[in-house]
Amino acid sequence: MKYRLVVTDLDGTLLDNEKRVSEANIEAVERLRKAGIMFTIATGRGERAAGPFIKLLGIDMPAILFNGGEIYDPLRGPVYVRYMEKDVFHLVIDHFRNSEIGIVTFRHDRIFIAGLKPTHKLYLEREKVKFERLKDPAEVDEVNKILLVGDVSLAVKMMAELEGKTGVRINYVQSDRFYLEVIPDGVSKGEGLRKLCDILGIDRQSVVAIGDNMNDLSMIAFAGLGVAVENAEEGIKRAAGLIVPANTEDGVAYLLKKIIDGDIG
Structure with a gap:
């Protein structure tokens, strides 16, 4: 089968450990497009943090942001958005505000x-992004996600305590060693990729998805070919149909060359 779309995670996959995109990866993306294959990203980042990479890579098609909570078109803006449920938002904010x-x-x-x-x-x-100061984190209650930063094992323990106390199921996923992301119910990169396939009118079997962390698991399982970089979590490697070199060794460029050369697909 000829693959029509490649979707990559950013942090820990396309980006090296210094949050940079190598020249080898940039050149491979350009060659992939010239071969007639679409390329985009799927990331937990939002518009501000993902924007520089969308521009750098020349992405002119929809990207999956906020772990699948938004499909963002660089030319038209958001074409699909899911916000957090307000009751869940306030439960999480109140539970973590004094921690x-x-x-x-x-x-x-x-x-x-x-x-x-x-x-x-x-x-x-780590992220070097501009932010706005609030007096209270609950001031803006229509949000795409909450990012909990610090000791993830503690955050997971506190989240389990909150769910046990309230009986409310909360959708959260670890996206980095220090990040736990709380996202709307039903949102995942896999569901975001499903929505993107619907928008593009392509079959899931024609998609290659590559990632490294547990928030990438659902899209790796959904895609026709799920790929893990060598530095990925073991659970991602077990789910992947192919393992490529690490993010520090241009694993994405390696994958794209294999696709372009017809060694995959």
Whole structure:
């Protein structure tokens, strides 16, 4: 089968450990397009943090943002959006506001932080994004996601306590060593990829998806070919049909060359 679309995660997959895209990866994306195959990204990042990479890679088709909560067209803006349920939003905010865990909220291209904590500094040093200060993290309650920053094992434990206390199921996923993302019910990269396939009018079997972390699992399972980079979590590697070199060794470029050369598909 000839693959028609390649979708890649950013952090830990296309980006190296310094959050850069190598020249080899950029050149491979250009060659893939010239071969008539579409290319886009699927990331937990929102519009502001993903925007520079969309521009750098020359992506002119919809991208999957907020772990599937938004399909974003660089020319038209959001073409599909899911916001967090307000009752869940407030439950999470109230549960974590006095903890050591940093709370970051997102609405499209805006990033909000209230009461800077040491863990917020960890996020800001790594991501280098502009944000808006709030007096209270609940001030903006129509958001795409909540990012909990810090000790993820503690955040998961606290989330389980919240679910046990309230009986409310909360959709959350680890996207990085220090990040736990809370997203709308039913949202995932896999569902985002399903929506993108509907928009593009293509079959899932014609899609290649590549990632490294557990928030990539659903899209790797959904795609016709799921691929893991060598540095991926073991659960991702077990689910993938192919493992390529690590993010620091141009694993995406390796994959794209294989597709272009007809060694895959």
